[in-house]
Amino acid sequence: MTPLDRLTQTMQRFGANRDMALAGGVIGIIAMLILPLPAWLLDLGLALSITFSILILMTALFIERPLDLSAFPTILLIATMLRLGLNIASTRLILAHGHEGAHAAGGVIAAFGEFLIGGDVVIGLTIFFILVVINFVVITKGAGRIAEVAARFSLDSMPGKQMAIDADLSAGLIDEAAARRRREEVEAESGFYGAMDGASKFVKGDAVAGLLITGINIAVGLVTGVLVHGAGLSEAFHSYTVLTVGDGLVSQIPALIVSTAAGLLVSKGGINGKAGSALVTQLGRFPRSLGMASALLGVLALLPGLPFFPFATFSALCGWLAWWTARQARAMSAQEQREEAAAAADQQVEEPIAVTLALDAVRIELGFGLLPIINEGGVSARLDDQVRALRRQMASDYGFVLPSVRIIDNMSLKANEYVVFIKETVAARGELRLDKLLVLNPAGGPAGLPGEETREPVFGLPALWVDRELRDEAGFRGLTVVDCGTVIATHLTELVKENLADMLSFTETQKLLNEVHKEAERLVAELVPGKISISGVQRVLQNLLGEGVSIRDIPTILEGIAEAVPATGNLAQITEHVRVRLARQISAACTVDGTIPIVTLAPVWDQAFSEAIGGEGDHRQLAMAPSQLQGFIAAVRETYDRLAQEGQIPCLLVSPAMRPFVRSVIERVRPATTVLSQSEIHVRARIRSLGMIGNPATYKEDNEQLALAAA
Numbered sequence: 001m002t003p004l005d006r007l008t009q010t011m012q013r014f015g016a017n018r019d020m021a022l023a024g025g026v027i028g029i030i031a032m033l034i035l036p037l038p039a040w041l042l043d044l045g046l047a048l049s050i051t052f053s054i055l056i057l058m059t060a061l062f063i064e065r066p067l068d069l070s071a072f073p074t075i076l077l078i079a080t081m082l083r084l085g086l087n088i089a090s091t092r093l094i095l096a097h098g099h100e101g102a103h104a105a106g107g108v109i110a111a112f113g114e115f116l117i118g119g120d121v122v123i124g125l126t127i128f129f130i131l132v133v134i135n136f137v138v139i140t141k142g143a144g145r146i147a148e149v150a151a152r153f154s155l156d157s158m159p160g161k162q163m164a165i166d167a168d169l170s171a172g173l174i175d176e177a178a179a180r181r182r183r184e185e186v187e188a189e190s191g192f193y194g195a196m197d198g199a200s201k202f203v204k205g206d207a208v209a210g211l212l213i214t215g216i217n218i219a220v221g222l223v224t225g226v227l228v229h230g231a232g233l234s235e236a237f238h239s240y241t242v243l244t245v246g247d248g249l250v251s252q253i254p255a256l257i258v259s260t261a262a263g264l265l266v267s268k269g270g271i272n273g274k275a276g277s278a279l280v281t282q283l284g285r286f287p288r289s290l291g292m293a294s295a296l297l298g299v300l301a302l303l304p305g306l307p308f309f310p311f312a313t314f315s316a317l318c319g320w321l322a323w324w325t326a327r328q329a330r331a332m333s334a335q336e337q338r339e340e341a342a343a344a345a346d347q348q349v350e351e352p353i354a355v356t357l358a359l360d361a362v363r364i365e366l367g368f369g370l371l372p373i374i375n376e377g378g379v380s381a382r383l384d385d386q387v388r389a390l391r392r393q394m395a396s397d398y399g400f401v402l403p404s405v406r407i408i409d410n411m412s413l414k415a416n417e418y419v420v421f422i423k424e425t426v427a428a429r430g431e432l433r434l435d436k437l438l439v440l441n442p443a444g445g446p447a448g449l450p451g452e453e454t455r456e457p458v459f460g461l462p463a464l465w466v467d468r469e470l471r472d473e474a475g476f477r478g479l480t481v482v483d484c485g486t487v488i489a490t491h492l493t494e495l496v497k498e499n500l501a502d503m504l505s506f507t508e509t510q511k512l513l514n515e516v517h518k519e520a521e522r523l524v525a526e527l528v529p530g531k532i533s534i535s536g537v538q539r540v541l542q543n544l545l546g547e548g549v550s551i552r553d554i555p556t557i558l559e560g561i562a563e564a565v566p567a568t569g570n571l572a573q574i575t576e577h578v579r580v581r582l583a584r585q586i587s588a589a590c591t592v593d594g595t596i597p598i599v600t601l602a603p604v605w606d607q608a609f610s611e612a613i614g615g616e617g618d619h620r621q622l623a624m625a626p627s628q629l630q631g632f633i634a635a636v637r638e639t640y641d642r643l644a645q646e647g648q649i650p651c652l653l654v655s656p657a658m659r660p661f662v663r664s665v666i667e668r669v670r671p672a673t674t675v676l677s678q679s680e681i682h683v684r685a686r687i688r689s690l691g692m693i694g695n696p697a698t699y700k701e702d703n704e705q706l707a708l709a710a711a
Helices: 003-016 018-032 039-062 072-100 107-116 121-170 176-228 233-266 275-283 287-302 308-357 383-398 468-476 484-498 506-516 518-527 534-546 554-564 571-581 583-590 603-612 626-645 659-666 699-710
Strands: 362-366 405-409 417-422 425-431 436-440 452-455 462-467 480-482 596-601 651-654 675-677 687-693
Touching: 018 072, 039 072, 039 107, 039 233, 072 176, 072 233, 107 233, 121 176, 121 233, 121 383, 176 233, 287 308, 362 484, 383 405, 383 484, 417 484, 425 484, 436 468, 462 468, 468 480, 480 484, 506 518, 506 534, 518 554, 534 554, 534 571, 554 571, 571 583, 571 659, 571 675, 596 603, 596 626, 603 626, 603 659, 626 659, 626 687, 651 659, 659 675
Parallel strands: 362 405, 596 651, 596 687, 651 675
Antiparallel strands: 362 417, 417 425, 436 462, 436 480, 452 462
């Protein structure tokens, strides 16, 4: 095995154990604070410090955005601790062996003390103090101020960024994964600038520590050299000061490099791309600036007393750059125009078709006066938050994942008007008062508060627009108080419930079977497409949703379909069988105070429906005379209106054979009425009979007889 292969294996093992390597490095830094280092090992440490600082600077120059180096505060702490540990190790060597010569503390410090400053103590001290001033006063202070302001503005802008993400999610512009990723980026950005604000204190402390260590080394070195080693005052001052200045320079240069990297990183907040490319692009964006600089430098070159060559050289360079950037800008502008023309041509050919065919399942359009419902949370409940809550509630109650609701503004509407679209069709509209609250009296009487009379847009009930200051008083009087966002959300809820069946598309059905209910995968594979198509399953689910039955229990529904399909292909009959399988769920949904309130059909209507149903098997249909239908509808209204006055909302119980036909009649006049068959009453459910639907002329006598029979 060659040495190169051994080195490669060692690096691979190092990469596989990064955490252990980092822990070992930190322990090594702490060891330098306690244990003495030989001169050769100190040279390695100083070379590592310089290499580490240059690597940090180059990385800060080449990253695309600050968050690509989010670990910089931790890196800064490690680099600072490394320099301080090396300072202590070098101080120990200088004070112990400084009298032995320039190489007492290793070759690196000797090179900085003898070669870079020529052994001149005054020059070395001057350069050292200038580096400290540049690092501490200029770079570190400016970078710390930028980090402080960036952290403050990042924290202040977090709520606005979160609201923008929520609005894009509600409008369907992004999905949940993209929203989660953007939230994580916002939180990471805030945490990064906050950490950078604190990390700048490391550099300040490092500069102060460098000054103190230098002063201590000079003072203690003089005492040690004169009193301990018996050297002359001049000789001791020269030896120890040269070593101390070399040590200070070899520490301050990496510190200056790391401080510059920190300044580049925090000042890069508004720059996209690499720093070099961004600076060249932005400085070269204005050829006139380069032309003016070239002219000014040319004038300076011709002034008497000033050297001609340097100013003329840079004047010519700026002039050439101005000509070159102007030519590049013209070429880029022509290219952009060609690309825009090509894009416009493509858009004219393709985009109108896609735009025309695109449909929003649900869309809310708002007048400009209602936009604060989305953009602010103070004057009203945020509409997008309520829409998300509605989607979760629909999924929980009905097992149906409501498609994304798009919320947009429409300048053609009145300022306070909103319109709800269901599949591009206007389903409802209303007007709101954003600066007021809507008050309703549940008892139906007058509210007794000063306000503007109106009708709430959802159910058309009488209501009042009152000032927001009257919220508490309305609550004390037992009135219902709602804000504008809640009105729209309630309206949307009722519309969605009415149109659930229409919203369950073929695509949504596929997603429901294949993605949401993965536990029923084998049952789906057995049914579809061998026994029933996806469209057939979709129609059964639509039939259930049309009567307000939850489809959350997909496995039971599929089991019911599997049982019914061999006997019939009629989707209505398959639906009836599935309803029987869902008897427990349906009975629980209809239970009030432990019992199911019901009304039944009088024998006259039971016989009338039985005689009116004709046909065999899948071809059965209702053929009832219009006069009879009108009489039945009148009897239903009479019975339900009377029970509603008593505070009762019962279900209509009929025989299984006639349930679909009775429901088809009832849904046109009282769509909210639940029609149950006797097979859909669970065996453990308790029922409570409230009356029967009979002939309008004799319904009172029929119900009196029913009450006597029940007694």
